Amino acid sequence: MIGMNAPGVNGVASLSTVWAMMEAARAGASDARSAARGFLPAVGKTASVCLHSTGYAVAYSVVFPAVFVGRLVPQNNPVVYGLTDGGRAGLDLARSTLSPAAEPQPRLAVATA
Numbered sequence: 001m002i003g004m005n006a007p008g009v010n011g012v013a014s015l016s017t018v019w020a021m022m023e024a025a026r027a028g029a030s031d032a033r034s035a036a037r038g039f040l041p042a043v044g045k046t047a048s049v050c051l052h053s054t055g056y057a058v059a060y061s062v063v064f065p066a067v068f069v070g071r072l073v074p075q076n077n078p079v080v081y082g083l084t085d086g087g088r089a090g091l092d093l094a095r096s097t098l099s100p101a102a103e104p105q106p107r108l109a110v111a112t113a
Helices: 015-072 078-098
Strands: none
């Protein structure tokens, strides 16, 4: 038979060792909670910075060339007038579609004697 030199029951020397293990587990759980509380705001801040940078890059890469090309086209010509009129008509249509004005109800003719 193989003999093992293990003090106490299942290798635990005393009650103080068990107590120390329980305290270490509690401290570890507390540390994990505090780390988790700090983790979520950091993830939110990182996501916010990434979204802002992406939006800035996309807007800059779209707006800058559009303004550049717009400045190259002469102001007083039929193409520019057509573009501005079409843009205004599109905006008017979008506004009327999103918030239509209340149409008056037809009135019934009432015969008076």
